[in-house]
Amino acid sequence: MNPEKTEKISKIDLKRNDMPKQPPDIRRHNFNEVALGYTEELAVKEAKRCLQCKKPKCKTGCPVEIDIPDFIACIVRGDFSAGIKKLKEKNCLPAVCGRVCPQESQCESQCILANKKGEIAIGRLERFLADWEARQGNIDIPQKAKPTGKKVAVIGSGPAGITVAGDLILLGHDVTIFEALHKAGGVLTYGIPEFRLPKAIVAREVDYVQRLGVKVITDYVVGKTRSIDELLKEFDAVFVGTGAGLPWFMDIPGENLNGVYSANEYLTRMNLMKGYQFPMSSTPVKRHVRVAVVGGGNVAMDSARTALRMGADEVRIIYRRSHAELPARLEESENAEEEGVIFNMLTLPVRYIGDENGWLKEIECLKMELGEPDASGRRRPIEIPNSNFRMEMDAVVCAIGNSPNPLVPSTTPGLQTTRRGTLVADQETGKTTKERVWAGGDIVTGAATVILAMGAGRKAARSIHEYLETGRW
């Protein structure tokens, strides 16, 4: 090896800069954000580790192809304002994505330093820029194109809907978002807890598209208050971004006992309805002592950590596979563990047992072992016969997944769905089987990530714009 090259490699700094966090003993008692974000100094230090590859692989790992090395270079220069501009060219929700994107399996996994376990903390840098901009107070409103006179209806105000609306309003179209709940933001508002994604950030993003001129109508259930066909009489195009909001249950005895919740209900009570402030807020919540959360994804971690913060003494994650197969982000399961959540791996609930008043008292589980890999590539859990055991619990949160909400598909003739209940839509354009109707996000993919929904929204916006310009479907 030539000495010059060795020199260069030794300069590479493989030490990722940690983001300051609230200590576990403190944060498990409050709903404030856990991760506190980089300081300017830390951000610059982290950014300086970036090798500025000629052919950056990180970019290919990003579903919306953010120009990652470029925005990092801006941070190195200390030009944060240029950095956020760069970021926003491709991502209209950086404060959200910087927090909830699974970077470890996307951009960061592609980083050239990843094989040495020193990948650049791209997500933390993204978050830093977005927060820096918010602190400046004067968020730039970009120049809008001349009004086209075309009207677009966006159904659902989650990440897909906000992206579509934000893109199309800048192109001069007249955009209205219809939201079923009383607050905009979709899963960002009702699902992801305050301690992981502060609601002020979601509100800021919604406020931003409103300032661009997007109309947001809450308390409006498309499919009920008005059908898509009726909207098509008034609007030139309709985008469906209604998400995956139909909770799955396991179909085991006792699931309708009091104390058994879907994660949607549990989290909605806490987040959207501010249940953690009860009785100062008016939607009631129970103070449970022992809470089991069934499932191993981010929603399960969110539910378990919420239960801790609500004062439970014992919170368990019950998951039928092992630690290695947990679908949650590593960061989230580690956070949960640090805070004191107990993990019962290779365990499957088979029955909920209630008391005479219909309240959950115990759960009966089976032990599992891992077999051969299944279709998902993960090792299949197999029941161990006669391994039944019981745990005393006063609440169970079922966080095993969601299907798309059938409200729009079932009330819209001409919209084709798949067997899984998702809408059939073209991957590249978001066009559904019904003319002038586009779709994107979880309603098309099934429950997935914020960034994928955003990416789909962006593609659909492009296709909608093209249609509005040319009139060709």
Added chain:
Amino acid sequence: MNSIIERRMIVPNMHILTVEAPDIAMKVKPGQFVIVRANDEGERIPLSVADWDEEKGTITIVFMEVGASTGALACLNGGDAVSTCVGPLGNETEIDNFGTVMCVGGCYGIASLYPVAKALKEAGNKVIMVFEARSNYLIYWVDRYIKLADKIFNITRDGSLGYKGHVTRLTDIIHGMPKPPDRVIVNGCTFLMARASEVTRGLGIPTVVNLNPIMIDGTGMCGVCRVTVKGKMKFACVDGPEFSGHEVDWKEFLARRKAYLEEEALFFRRSEPKQSLHKEGKCQA
């Protein structure tokens, strides 16, 4: 925000609320409900729609003041607004020419049956109303029903009007008819619907109930309204709210309805008096 046209107590603890909701008024059908939030901090509560006026763009709800949220609603008046009024939600009542239909209503159900009875009458049915209340002074809207019902029966706990006793007196009413009704529809408190269903099961009369579980979103997202019907899990908000009264697991349903009784009491003990509820003493109106 939906402006309130009128809020008035019609019989003790029972309020009529008319709000501006033109989109809902255009769409709503008998048996459907809306979700209402009295104020920005308010709980989302499902309430049956009792009447509507497409031209004026208003809908009318009758509700009983039982707890914190209905209490907050009862303090609002014409000129105020509710923070949320969203709908129409749930499926509409099946309307057909069944022959003779008996509509049994108690509490807010006396009102929510009104559009149902009207539609049934228009479909050519003979409509028989049965009102149930603790005492005669709690029965309302008789003037409306006189015009449309073929016959009206009353059951009062104290015997002050009609049959004395509980809704189980339905047995005597039905036995007294030349021919039992072809269908019974029951709206009202859970207990009333459960007991009435028990009576009609014995008599073999198809019976429809309009369930009123706890809800949050009302669009199938949270699943708190789940109910066991014929051994299967259903969501009352999207699969219902109407089901066969003979197929509902009433014991479970009653337990789920009562899930937050303690917290309801806690709210009254611990919450600060809310300005919005006592604005200029309006709540006395």
